Amino acid sequence: MPISKKVEKFLSGASFIRKMFEEGERLRAIHGADKVYDFTLGNPNMEPPERFREELKRLALNPVPGMHRYMSNAGYTETRAAVAEVLREQNSLPFGPEHIIMTVGAGGALNVVLKTLLDPGDEVIVIKPYFVEYRFYIDNHGGNVVEIASTTDFKPDLNALAAAITTRTKAVLINSPNNPTGVVYDKDDLDALGRLLKEKEKELGSTIYVISDEPYAKIVYDGVQVPSIFLSIENSIAVTSHSKDLALPGERIGYLAVSPGISDLELMLEGLVFANRTLAL
Ligand SMILES: Cc1ncc(COP(=O)(O)O)c(C=O)c1O
Structure with a gap:
């Protein structure tokens, strides 16, 4: 074979x-x-x-000498600073360029985050139905996929989530606005998720990260607001891209944004930049 x-x-x-x-x-x-x-x-x-x-x-x-050379492993500082400025204004949180890493689309960002977080056998919880590639990305980095049901209106089922969390749970991967259901989690949903994870972290003595996959965040209608993950959950990393909102999937322009309040911030950032380079994406 x-x-x-x-x-x-x-x-x-x-x-x-x-x-x-x-x-x-x-x-x-x-x-x-x-x-x-x-x-x-x-x-x-x-x-x-x-x-x-x-x-x-x-x-x-207007070529600038050096524009086709290797850049910093996290991307151009001015680009990261521009993203950070938007996040700083939206969230009133102290985002700086150091919290932003440019990636090869949201798919690349997810792989970078999972590579950085996972040891073999660590569990990542996903909420059904979910974007099919998640299971392959989690497998890429030795993780185990743990699927839980959503409620009948496709929101996270917190009872199912509480039952699924173990000492091996490293992350919960959410996607809002959701592919395939289109559902948008509101602020109450994110706050409730944050409260549950805090309780579980305390009970188990572990840290559980939320990875928020948000490539559809700007494609909402009828005044729907997509609340910021950073205002509900400190241990969070958002990943996104311009594949959908600017119709540029071929260009592979994405980034990840690390919550300024995440635990072990410095080590996390170092790990993410390392993973961004060594995945050779
Ligand atoms: C939910 C979700 N996440 C991530 C991706 C990957 O997007 P990108 O092109 O930015 O890698 C897609 C692409 O369809 C998607 O639907």
């Missing part, structure tokens, strides 16, 4: 998405491209804003 049994098993498990994509192609040929909507691979059907193309052109036509 040229490939590992594990990857072979994953391939057969993941093939249904590809099958749905192919089924979409088949249906489009029958009914027309305007009648069949493709939600399979999460590709935006809009084009990026004109301003993005203008910026690319401006940069390409």
Whole structure:
């Protein structure tokens, strides 16, 4: 067998998405491209804003010596400072460039965070239904996936969560606005999650991080607000990208933002920067 049994098993498990994509192609040929909507691979059907193309052109036509060299492993400081400024204003928390690490999309950011946090056998809790790639990302770094149910309105079921937490629980991975349900967790949901994790940390003498995957945070309608994870949970890391909100999944522009109040901040930041480089993403 040229490939590992594990990857072979994953391939057969993941093939249904590809099958749905192919089924979409088949249906489009029958009914027309305007009648069949493709939600399979999460590709935006809009084009990026004109301003993005203008910026690319401006940069390409005005090369600065060194612009194609290796950069700091955390990304350009001015870019990180710009992200930090937005987060500082939104949250009134002391975000600086050191709390931001530029990544290869949100997927890259998730891998960086999981590599940094997990020892073999550590558990990461995910709430069903969830973005299918989470299980592969967690496996990449030796973690075990622990699935829990959501409530009937697709919010975290806190009883199920409390029952699933063990001394091996390293993180809870949440995604709001959610793929695939579209549900948005409100501030009360996040506060309740934070309270439960605090109680459990006290009971077990451990630290449980919340990884908040937020690539859809800017795609909300009808005045819906996406509350900040940082205002409800101190031990949190948010990951996001411009794959969806600027329709740029091919550019792989993402970042992770570490809560300024996270425990062991300095070591955490060092670990994340190291993982960002050594994953060679
Ligand atoms: C919930 C969720 N998280 C992460 C990703 C990965 O996004 P990126 O292109 O930023 O790596 C996706 C992509 O579809 C997604 O739906």
